[in-house]
Amino acid sequence: MSISLQLYLLFAKISLFTFGGGYAMIPLFQNELVTVNGFLTDAEFANMVALAQMTPGPVGLNAATYVGFNQAGIIGAAAGTLGLMTPSFILAVLAAIFVKVFKDNPTMQAVLSGVRPAVLGLIAAAVIFFADTSVFSAPLRNMWTAGASFGICWPGLLIFAITIAMELSGKIHMLWTLLVAGALGALLLA
Amino acid sequence: MRAISCTRLFLIFSKIGLTTFGGGFSMATVLRHELVLKRAWLTEREFFDTLSTATAVPGAVAINLAFMQGWKARGYRGALAAAAGTMLPSVVILLFIARFATPYFERPMVASFLKGAGIAVAAQIAFASYTFARNLRVHWQNVFACGLGLGLLIIGLHPVFAVLAGASVGYLLMHERMTRPDDNIAKDI
Numbered sequence: 001m002s003i004s005l006q007l008y009l010l011f012a013k014i015s016l017f018t019f020g021g022g023y024a025m026i027p028l029f030q031n032e033l034v035t036v037n038g039f040l041t042d043a044e045f046a047n048m049v050a051l052a053q054m055t056p057g058p059v060g061l062n063a064a065t066y067v068g069f070n071q072a073g074i075i076g077a078a079a080g081t082l083g084l085m086t087p088s089f090i091l092a093v094l095a096a097i098f099v100k101v102f103k104d105n106p107t108m109q110a111v112l113s114g115v116r117p118a119v120l121g122l123i124a125a126a127v128i129f130f131a132d133t134s135v136f137s138a139p140l141r142n143m144w145t146a147g148a149s150f151g152i153c154w155p156g157l158l159i160f161a162i163t164i165a166m167e168l169s170g171k172i173h174m175l176w177t178l179l180v181a182g183a184l185g186a187l188l189l190a
Numbered sequence: 191m192r193a194i195s196c197t198r199l200f201l202i203f204s205k206i207g208l209t210t211f212g213g214g215f216s217m218a219t220v221l222r223h224e225l226v227l228k229r230a231w232l233t234e235r236e237f238f239d240t241l242s243t244a245t246a247v248p249g250a251v252a253i254n255l256a257f258m259q260g261w262k263a264r265g266y267r268g269a270l271a272a273a274a275g276t277m278l279p280s281v282v283i284l285l286f287i288a289r290f291a292t293p294y295f296e297r298p299m300v301a302s303f304l305k306g307a308g309i310a311v312a313a314q315i316a317f318a319s320y321t322f323a324r325n326l327r328v329h330w331q332n333v334f335a336c337g338l339g340l341g342l343l344i345i346g347l348h349p350v351f352a353v354l355a356g357a358s359v360g361y362l363l364m365h366e367r368m369t370r371p372d373d374n375i376a377k378d379i
Binding site for chain 1: 307
């Protein structure tokens with residue numbers, strides 16, 4: 001089996017077995033890429049994840065591109081990326097059709113009216129994960145075990161507050177808030 | 191939603207892909223900004239229903255979102271245009287980095303710039319959840335489902351369980367009330 005086909009099938013499989021995307025995919029990526037196939041060492045994998053988080057675009061997609069490129073150049077990158085997208089395409093379009101067809105069904109409406117606030121909770125949790133090691137000195141979920149060593153990184157909190165203020169003004173594009181926060185980070189967090 | 195050409199979809203989603211860092215839920219913030227607030231192509235409600243479904247379907251949330259929004263706007267061709275737009279900037283940037291720029295990422299200045307940008311992502315998501323929460327009515331079912339979603343994720347469970355928990359709350363606790371015409375529990379947003 002050619003390496004490109006292998007990459008295509010591998011990322012299609014990863015995509016099919018991960019729900020929730022991004023960070024949820026990472027353990028599965030690690031298992032497939034490091035443990036099962038030996039494409040990457042543990043250290044290379046950690047670098048790859050950091051890189052995928054730092055660059056724009058979905059984490060899973062970045063990882064597929066990076067691994068594909070390292071294994072088999074541009075063709076490999078294309079194979080990995082397409083593999084990741086194929087199951088999503090089929091299932092997401094089916095789901096969109098499903099939602100459209102049952103939009104006015106009372107059961108469907110009841111289910112969705114419960115899901116909406118739950119998704120709000122999910123998004124709020126994403127705030128905590130993003131702020132974890134930059135605004136707080138330890139991951140928030142270790143708050144009780146970390147004890148005295150758990151603290152707030154004040155420059156981090158300041159950047160958070162400045163970004164919120166820029167958002168509240170409603171006039172500043174999101175990309176600018178990212179750049180300003182990045183520049184402040186380079187000054188204050190070094 | 192108004193008719194949008196596939197080229198427009200491609201361009202809008204490449205902009206979204208370029209300004210998204212860190213996957214599904216941060217992309218959702220950018221997407222909401224572009225499609226709900228700036229262009230008013232979607233209502234808050236339509237947006238959140240698509241986001242819930244994109245989370246419940248296997249695969250990367252961001253890619254699922256692009257496929258679903260593209261499909262709603264312009265059918266299969268729209269789905270492909272939106273997904274291609276989302277991935278193109280990140281694929282190009284990542285290929286460039288993989289080829290040339292990996293050493294620079296170890297410089298402390300670059301690392302702390304990215305850390306600062308990460309805080310901005312957290313703040314953007316916090317702001318988006320606040321503006322969405324304002325649209326939901328305060329009744330115990332909503333608060334309960336929201337707390338479940340937040341709590342399940344914080345204890346380390348997979349996001350799909352939060353969606354399932356919300357669906358169960360909706361089905362078990364809101365279903366009966368929704369069929370009563372005088373009760374507007376479902377008229378949120």
